[in-house]
Amino acid sequence: MTEMWEVVSRLLTDSRYLVLATADRQGRPWATPVFFAARDEDRLVWVSAPDSRHSRNLAERPDVAITVFDSHAPIGGAEALYLEAAAGPADDFVEALTMLNARLPADKELSGDDLAPSGPLLAYSADVRRHFILIRGGDPRFDNVTDARTRVTRPSRKAPQ
Template sequence: MGTVDPDGRPRVSPVYYAPDGYDHLYWISSPDAQHSRNIAERPEVSMVIFDSTAPIGTARAVYLLATAERLPDDEFERHVDHACRARFPEQRVFPRDELQGSAPLRLYRARVTEHSVHVRGSDPVHGKGIDSRLVVDLESSAPG
């Protein structure tokens, strides 16, 4: 996830997230973490999601622009179970009491505003001679 520091420098941070469809992502972080403080000042973030275990040259990625925030207390109960369930056997499930009150961690959310994909310059359909990104309109590309 990319945020912007108070001095205008970009800052990237890896986060483990829980998706909710294609337009919301949740993660757990400390409000004292630099990326959390950056979000409090400038909520616009960028993200890239990819399979880091894919062999070189075969990975695909989705690039996201989003507006991020610490989840408001009045929305906590509605989203906590989905956001905190384990996706992988080694992933820890956070109990609710570790994300509320005087606990040091909180639940965060990103609302995705744009999805795009990497297009190789040599792509036979979308290639333009140089690598580029193609914005994907999920509304018009949904089966229906």
């Protein structure tokens, strides 16, 4: 299980973009890529315009699905992380900016002036409820012919003895 959890950590660390899937009040889906930063495996942040379709959807329905993957992986070598989360405006925009700026080049860093109410963007966060990883078809650890997903959980830490 530890090996599988390491995929979660690695993909969140190595990837720059996630695909955010939202739905509006009527259930019409929308997916969009966003640049993100991860505080840990359970909290992700990004900035978006509050009037963008996915941001409006979040205001109506905070439940989201998120996918993180390396789009440059060779065919047959893909790894993917699937997340179920609740998302909305970040409670701590300073923390969100700090996390995002740590991943941005110096000339692209964000400031408080970029955020509402004076700026065009709002900081958002997703609190992850469940983690799943891709199990490629034919994986010898599983009895699967086609690609599948399996839920993974953080390994428990053993108490010191």
